[in-house]
Amino acid sequence: DAGVTQSPTHLIKTRGQQVTLRCSPISGHKSVSWYQQVLGQGPQFIFQYYEKEERGRGNFPDRFSARQFPNYSSELNVNALLLGDSALYLCASSIRGVNTEAFFGQGTRLTVV
Amino acid sequence: AQKITQTQPGMFVQEKEAVTLDCTYDTSDPSYGLFWYKQPSSGEMIFLIYQGSYDQQNATEGRYSLNFQKARKSANLVISASQLGDSAMYFCAMRETGTYKYIFGTGTRLKVLA
Numbered sequence: 164d165a166g167v168t169q170s171p172t173h174l175i176k177t178r179g180q181q182v183t184l185r186c187s188p189i190s191g192h193k194s195v196s197w198y199q200q201v202l203g204q205g206p207q208f209i210f211q212y213y214e215k216e217e218r219g220r221g222n223f224p225d226r227f228s229a230r231q232f233p234n235y236s237s238e239l240n241v242n243a244l245l246l247g248d249s250a251l252y253l254c255a256s257s258i259r260g261v262n263t264e265a266f267f268g269q270g271t272r273l274t275v276v
Numbered sequence: 277a278q279k280i281t282q283t284q285p286g287m288f289v290q291e292k293e294a295v296t297l298d299c300t301y302d303t304s305d306p307s308y309g310l311f312w313y314k315q316p317s318s319g320e321m322i323f324l325i326y327q328g329s330y331d332q333q334n335a336t337e338g339r340y341s342l343n344f345q346k347a348r349k350s351a352n353l354v355i356s357a358s359q360l361g362d363s364a365m366y367f368c369a370m371r372e373t374g375t376y377k378y379i380f381g382t383g384t385r386l387k388v389l390a
Contacts, residue, residue, distance in 0.1 A: 269320040
């Protein structure tokens with residue numbers, strides 16, 4: 164069975180640009196969460212979606228947005244990129260929204276120059 | 277506020293030896309879950325082991341065991357018979373029951389020596 168897949172794996176953008184990251188959850192998983200991992204730190208929670216509804220949002224500015232599609236895949240959008248947005252962006256899926264372990268993808272490494 | 281603390285930025289262990297990675301947590305919720313994840317250089321977070329706050333016994337998964345001391349709010353990961361492939365970053369994480377958000381520590385980089 165395929166695990167969580169994310170695309171692209173690497174991305175270089177210029178300050179001020181916009182970026183869209185994509186995530187396909189494990190088949191049968193209805194919950195997708197996004198995390199930002201800055202170099203040398205643990206992942207920080209950005210969003211969680213369950214059954215196509217936003218169920219949680221972390222302490223990130225409105226430049227960050229996301230959505231979940233009917234097939235449970237998800238996109239994370241970041242507008243007006245800043246140098247500080249350079250990070251590994253991880254997507255995690257789980258069967259339900261709560262009380263189940265999350266399975267992570269390999270991440271998208273975003274570099275803002 | 278919930279918090280995870282990992283005080284060991286880096287650890288070395290000899291191949292085939294056991295190693296303990298420390299994790300302490302802080303929460304006021306009586307119901308929560310504790311997790312350990314392994315992150316190789318490729319970036320993917322690999323789930324290793326889970327311990328629920330009401331579990332009476334320490335969790336074990338193959339060579340991984342979790343030393344859960346609730347009164348001390350610690351959840352240390354023990355890796356037995358270390359292998360070269362165990363070299364990676366290890367993250368402790370907590371999730372309060374009924375929530376969807378994981379709180380991660382800053383991680384411990386483990387290096388297994390041949």
